[in-house]
Amino acid sequence: MVDILGTLSQEMDGLSRSEQRIAGIIFDDRPFAVNASIIELAARAEVSPPTVTRFCRRLGCQSFSEFKVRLAQSAFIGQRYEEPQSNATNVQEVVETILTRAQSVLHSLHDHLDMDAIDAAATAIAKADMVYAFGSGGNSSLFAGELQNRLFRLGLRTSSSNDHSMQLMTASTVSANDVVIGLSISGRNRELVRALDVASGYGAKVITISKPNSLVAETAATNIGIDLAEGVDVLRPSSARFAFLAAIDIVAHLVAIKRKDLAIEPLRRIKSQLVTHRDGDDSQPLGD
Structure with a gap:
């Protein structure tokens, strides 16, 4: 199963403006996206809850609940890779x-x-x-x-x-x-x-x-x-x-x-x- 963040990165260019606003929230404020209700996420992205549902299905999730679980898994597993730390620069x-x-x-x-x-x-x-x-x-x-x-x-x-x-x-x-x-x-x-x-x-x-x-x-x-x-x-x-x-x-x-x-x-x-x-x-x- 491809992780949600990887799928979303690949799909970004093909998203509608409404979906891009949802995606922007996911990348910019992961804790909020993981914990928000569908109504809260829709309100912050200035879209309707059905738009959020369609967005989730586009990423291969059957429901908003499944989307949140997979997003939480991706965020936890890939945390070290979001802002990679390295002491070596030259x-x-x-x-x-x-x-x-x-x-x-x-x-x-x-x-x-x-x-x-x-x-x-x-x-x-x-x-x-x-x-x-x-x-x-x-x-x-x-x-x-x-x-x-x-x-x-x-x-x-x-x-x-x-x-x-x-x-x-x-x-x-x-x-x-x-x-x-x-x-x-x-x-x-x-x-x-x-x-x-x-x-x-x-x-x-x-x-x-x-x-x-x-x-x-x-x-x-x-x-x-x-x-x-x-x-x-x-x-x-x-x-x-x-x-x-x-x-x-x-x-x-x-x-x-x-x-x-x-x-x-x-x-x-x-x-x-x-x-x-x-x-x-x-x-x-x-x-x-």
């Missing part, structure tokens, strides 16, 4: 904000990581016949791909998916020697939960990197908990992904240590091909 301040925030979330991750969960996850992954990484949405899709990127080079058979249907189908094919890793910043991805429950039902070891005590975390035998407050600056990119990427690196490094003898040969092969066909020496990173 290049130097943006640089300081992003880098300082990245340092802050990494320090917080260091202070709150569950070492036993990290070790349990790495142990299970190191012994797995197949590792599946599931993540959907902008950041979590990135995490799933990065997890595959970190693990395949260690000689592990690894696959990642950011599509809910593929996740569900893939989860239906797993076995008891497989590991399925679910990644979610919010922990509220119900489609991911469904896929993880299916994988668990077929015997796979389910590991999650997500908010503690969340829907996603509750599906897992082991959860690496990450819970970071984002703050009020809606213009700044989320900093939580720095913590997730660091957690993935930590797990991958520990898996490499546990699989040292098995990991060295695929790493050597990758480096050999990169030196031969791209780098010309052994000084560059293992990848691009």
